[in-house]
Amino acid sequence: MTTHELPKSMVRASVTTGTVAGYMPGFGNDFETEALPGALPQGMNSPQKCNYGLYGEQLSGTAFTANPPERTWCYRIRPSVRHSARYDRIDVPYWKSAPNVLPDITSLGQYRWDPIPHSTEPLTWITGMRTITTAGDVNTQVGMASHVYLVTESMVDDYFFSADSELLVVPQEGRLRFATELGIIDLEPKEIAVIPRGLVYRVEVLEGPARGFVCENYGQKFELPGRGPIGANCMANPRDFKAPVAAFEDREVPSTVTVKWCGQFHRTNIDQSPLDVVAWHGNYAPFKYDLRSYCPVGAILFDHPDPSIFTVLTAPSGVPGTANIDFVLFRERWMVMENTFRPPWYHKNIMSELMGNIYGQYDAKPQGFAPGGMSLHNMMLPHGPDREAFENASNADLKPEKYENTMSFMFETRFPQQLTEYAAKEAPMQEEYIDVWNQLEKKFDGTPGVK
Numbered sequence: 001m002t003t004h005e006l007p008k009s010m011v012r013a014s015v016t017t018g019t020v021a022g023y024m025p026g027f028g029n030d031f032e033t034e035a036l037p038g039a040l041p042q043g044m045n046s047p048q049k050c051n052y053g054l055y056g057e058q059l060s061g062t063a064f065t066a067n068p069p070e071r072t073w074c075y076r077i078r079p080s081v082r083h084s085a086r087y088d089r090i091d092v093p094y095w096k097s098a099p100n101v102l103p104d105i106t107s108l109g110q111y112r113w114d115p116i117p118h119s120t121e122p123l124t125w126i127t128g129m130r131t132i133t134t135a136g137d138v139n140t141q142v143g144m145a146s147h148v149y150l151v152t153e154s155m156v157d158d159y160f161f162s163a164d165s166e167l168l169v170v171p172q173e174g175r176l177r178f179a180t181e182l183g184i185i186d187l188e189p190k191e192i193a194v195i196p197r198g199l200v201y202r203v204e205v206l207e208g209p210a211r212g213f214v215c216e217n218y219g220q221k222f223e224l225p226g227r228g229p230i231g232a233n234c235m236a237n238p239r240d241f242k243a244p245v246a247a248f249e250d251r252e253v254p255s256t257v258t259v260k261w262c263g264q265f266h267r268t269n270i271d272q273s274p275l276d277v278v279a280w281h282g283n284y285a286p287f288k289y290d291l292r293s294y295c296p297v298g299a300i301l302f303d304h305p306d307p308s309i310f311t312v313l314t315a316p317s318g319v320p321g322t323a324n325i326d327f328v329l330f331r332e333r334w335m336v337m338e339n340t341f342r343p344p345w346y347h348k349n350i351m352s353e354l355m356g357n358i359y360g361q362y363d364a365k366p367q368g369f370a371p372g373g374m375s376l377h378n379m380m381l382p383h384g385p386d387r388e389a390f391e392n393a394s395n396a397d398l399k400p401e402k403y404e405n406t407m408s409f410m411f412e413t414r415f416p417q418q419l420t421e422y423a424a425k426e427a428p429m430q431e432e433y434i435d436v437w438n439q440l441e442k443k444f445d446g447t448p449g450v451k
Contacts, residue, residue, distance in 0.1 A: 016206045020185035021177075022244035027224055027287070033183070034075075034279035035246040045073050054278055055079045061196055061221065061284035070221065072282030074181065077250060083200070083257060083274035087266035090258070093412035096420050097164065097263030098134035098143050098218070107133075107417065110383055111400045112433035115372025122153040125176075125203035126160055126258060126265075129214070132423040133354055133376060135415035136324075138164050138218050138263045141413045142317070144325050146354045147214040148374070148427075151176065154204040157253055159274055161200045162260040164308060165216045168313070168327060169193045170409060172358050172372050174210025176203055178286065178444045181277045183244025185288050189358060190407065192327075193288045193315075194222055200257065200274050201286075211372060215411045222313040230297055233383060236312045240293040243285045249273040291358075291407065296333045304341050307410070317414055322350070328410040332360065336400045343393050346384030352417045353377045353410050360406035363389065369408075373431070379416050386436040 007032055024031050029092065034040040041047050046056045061070035070094040099367065101107075116130060127151040136143010145165075151174070169176075171189045178185040178193060180201035187193050189212075195201060224236060251273040258267045289312070311327045317324040333386060335342050343363050355375045356363075362369050377383040385393065423429070 004201060006174050006273060021186045021287055022245040023288070024245060027236075027241040028181055028283055029238075029243070030281070030283045031243055031285060032279075032281035033246040035248055036278055039075055039279035040281060049163055050075055052278065055150075059198060059282075059284060061198070063383075068283075070282075070284040072182070072280050072284040074277045075279040077179075077248070077276035077278065078272065080200075080274070083270050083272075084436070085268045085270060087259070087268045090267050092129070092133060092265045094422055095126070095129040095147070095265070096131040096134055096422075097138040097145060097259075097260075098136050098418070100420060100423075101418050102136040102421060105421060107378060107421050109380070109420045110375075110377050110434055111419070111423075112369065112375040113373055113423070114428040114430060115370055116148050116150065116211070116427055118211065119150055119152070123150050124153050124155050124158070125149065126155075126158075129150070130422055130427070131420045132374060132427065133417035133419060135352065135413050135417045136218060141218050142324065144315075144413050145216040145218075146374075146411050146417070147216065149210070149212055149214055151203065151205055151210040152208050155202040156275070157255040159200050159202045159255060159257045160259070161257070162195075162197055162216075163198060163305070164260050164262065165218050166197045166221060167195045168215040168217065168222065169195065170214070170356065170358065171210065171212035172356070173212070174205065175207035176210050177206050178203055179275060180244065180286050181275055182280055182285050183247045185244055185286055187288060190291050192291060192312075193286065195286050196284055198223070199286060202275075213374075213409075213411075215325060215327065217315050217325055220314050220316050222325070222327070225308075225311045225314045225326075234295040234297050236289065236294055241287045241289050243287045246277065246279050247275075248278050249275045258429045277384075284392070291329060291331060294329055294331060296329075296331060298333060298335075299337050302337050304337060304340065304342065307344065319402050319414065322414045323429055324415075326351070326412040328412060330406065330408045330410075332402070332404050332406060334402050336401060338398060340398070341393050342396070342401075343385045343389050343400075346382060348380050348382045350379055351379075351412045351414055352379045353383075353407055353412050354417060355409065355410045358407040358409065360404075360408075362375035362406065362408045363403060368433070368436070370395050376417060384437075386440075387439040390440065
């Protein structure tokens with residue numbers, strides 16, 4: 001391992017275990033960063049000869065003619081063609097892609113799962129991925145998949161990238177390090193990270209075992225939602241997103257690179273670490289975000305807005321106003337509405353909603369929705385508070401109340417979400433969940449007045 005120091009004006013960063021990651025603020029910024037002074041060309045992208053004998057290479061996240069284009073110029077020890085050789089197909093049995101419609105599994109329903117328990121077998125980022133639902137079609141680049149990851153082992157001289165998707169990572173337990181071509185991201189519960197399509201990385205366990213959720217986005221990249229009348233502030237602010245500073249490895253060691261491509265997994269053998277980008281500039285990069293920075297907006301007199309008001313990131317679809325994916329956050333907040341049923345109301349929705357609990361108690365389901373657990377309410381299927389939540393909210397003293405010790409989220413998509421065989425037959429599904437509404441009683445008796 002060769003250790004490389006950053007200029008004194010920058011944060012020290014290296015992809016060696018135990019070092020500190022450094023970050024640059026801003027969402028979608030055009031960043032520039034170098035791990036060695038003078039490694040980044042100025043005034044042009046592709047000089048005849050790069051400093052330090054580096055190779056210039058562009059990583060494109062959009063078509064060249066997209067407006068604006070998303071791309072990053074990398075200056076690396078070897079071009080990526082030296083990190084890609086003949087590929088062999090491998091089996092990753094629990095990581096599934098859409099379409100995944102199974103004739104013996106019914107996805108029509110309201111489902112909930114207990115937290116998936118940690119395994120006694122060693123699991124890496126690749127082998128520990130457990131797909132719960134898929135939607136759309138990975139081959140036509142629309143839709144998504146939702147996963148739970150169970151990670152106990154670091155990837156050692158083993159690297160991965162997805163040609164299919166970007167990955168939104170939501171930790172629930174443990175701490176992970178994403179050592180990427182463009183720098184290091186350390187991630188823990190109450191934070192999220194987005195790893196772009198095509199970016200090579202490995203995942204190390206800093207504190208384990210680790211468990212969390214992943215939204216695999218086949219479609220257009222995540223972006224900040226339009227705020228409309230909300231205006232310029234609140235929700236997720238661009239300055240709170242952090243991209244890593246440049247860091248690199250110069251290691252001659254037998255390594256493997258696994259790629260996910262059109263739902264299949266392939267592996268190639270190389271003779272060095274592929275994390276050899278010494279400098280880079282551009283707007284196509286991984287980033288992290290602290291969910292505690294999210295500033296929720298809500299009603300301050302009566303009623304409450306749709307849950308879309310809590311959107312952190314959205315991936316657009318071809319239908320305006322209907323997302324390929326919305327990532328929605330329910331965190332600590334004040335409830336002050338007068339004469340209002342404060343939990344989420346009963347509803348049916350064109351969007352399909354997969355929820356996960358990071359910690360605490362979700363207000364619409366006070367029982368049975370444990371941290372690490374999930375629920376699925378598929379498109380146009382009714383759902384809402386159980387009887388206990390309904391009765392408590394209907395009879396509560398409506399003084400200002402702060403929801404504390406609560407953080408859950410929703411992966412919402414315009415497509416129906418199909419259960420995988422693992423979700424239907426192996427994951428700890430709560431078979432009795434559909435019965436939580438059975439105790440809701442008829443209150444109507446034909447006479448006027450509030451019951």
